[in-house]
Amino acid sequence: MSSRLKDRMRQDRRQALFGNSPPPPRQPAPYPEGEIIYRCNDRYIVRHGDSITKYTTNPDGMGANDHPNEELALRFVKAHTTIPVPEVISSDWDRITMEYVEGQTLQQAWPMLTPDQRSDILAQLSDYIAQMRALGGIYLGRLDGQGVVVPCIMTRSGGPFGTLVELHDWLVQPPKRLQIQSMYWHQITAQLSTEYPIVFTHGDIASRNIIVRDGRIVALLDWEFAGWYPEYWEYVFALRGMDNVDWETLGRYLPSLFTKRYDLEYILMRLILTLY
Template identity: 30%
Template sequence: MSRVLTAEELERAINLLPDIGTVKKNDDNTILKVGSYRLSEAATMQYIAENTTIPVPKVYGSYKDEKTQKTHLVMEYIEGDCLEDVWEDFGLEKKEDIISQLKRILDELRSLEETPRGPYSSEEEFSQGIIDTLLEKEATAFPRLVCEMVQDILKGHKIVLTHGDFLPRNILVKDGKVVAILDWEMAGWYPEYWEYTKIMYRPPYLKSWFKDGMVNKLIKPYYAELAVLMQARQLIW
């Protein structure tokens, strides 16, 4: 049964992210995520819970408030430390163990059989969407060159389930174990390079976990695809 929080519960909920104001702790077992999120995030988490051993919070309810038009996700509160906050405190052996756990999680996620759903039915359509967006911005010589790069490089990949924001800020650890993968808002079925390129979208060069080479230990690098998408992003955004 889907749980809907009362006005009193919403009022007394403790804000866990004061700078953002979207995640609140309702009680010892429940948190509330409020904002312009997709209801599909809850469906994705339920799918992951039912089909994998990947640790995700239980979803108790998801709904859109008719008055505010904000999405409400009621989820299990999981005790743990944000990996980004504690990474520097770990020794080499513990870091390698955490990386090994995360690699198994990503491998399991990417091994799921594809469940076709929109907005694109194939990698070809996905790449064409990038091309169309580029040409809408500016159909001059350089954007056309980037479009040719997209056509040549962004093809022939498997479609895999992708988290879309697989960064230490969305990973909880406790007693040396990964206890939760959070923030599935950007998840979906994408070409296999997408997870890597999303992690590298704005490379956190100064973060210790990045300097430790964590990314390439977690997932196969897709350098050519990354280079093409970096060029495309500069033109689009």
């Protein structure tokens, strides 16, 4: 891939995430040394002793603010729910250091779990989802005031929004949409209610983000996108992630973890995501 094309792709991603208000230039501190236990593009997780540091080498860091949304989300969850999450040690604009939680991902552990252990884990997860959904918000966006995030190949952010109408209008206005298709996309968003409650949402529930030990959930990880979203959002993106990654592990059980199914919203959102 040519350097010009790479630069163009970086600019497109930056525009999709920050619009015309990108973060100012910032100088990273030295990156921590230790065992790299995860790497994906410019994202790293390094273990050092009983702690891990999650950091990015992206010049925009983990968002527009001085500290990542994930730090605020972890502290919020610990204060308002019984959901097990890692203890935050410190953070900066491009990193967050947390306690290391010993265990396996649910994706790794699932084949070895007994039927009773699987049932217990699903019951735990259902309770955690219910606790999150009991927390209501007054705007649509991340917990730290940044906009909503649509995780996709071209991850996109917009808002925050004051109403569901604003959110739904924005969802169908990415660059790929043709103006002559306006009525088509209007018909899709017209099927999405404007009366959904706004609830606290993890935004990326998947078996790779669930740590288990001795047949119990000991941590729910990756709160980067967490915030206030319409009540269907968790269902839609959790089911979408399971379709793509681990349907047999957790995906086919996922609808039963919610008190209400959002299958129409799932179908409509999958259509909308073809624009990205």
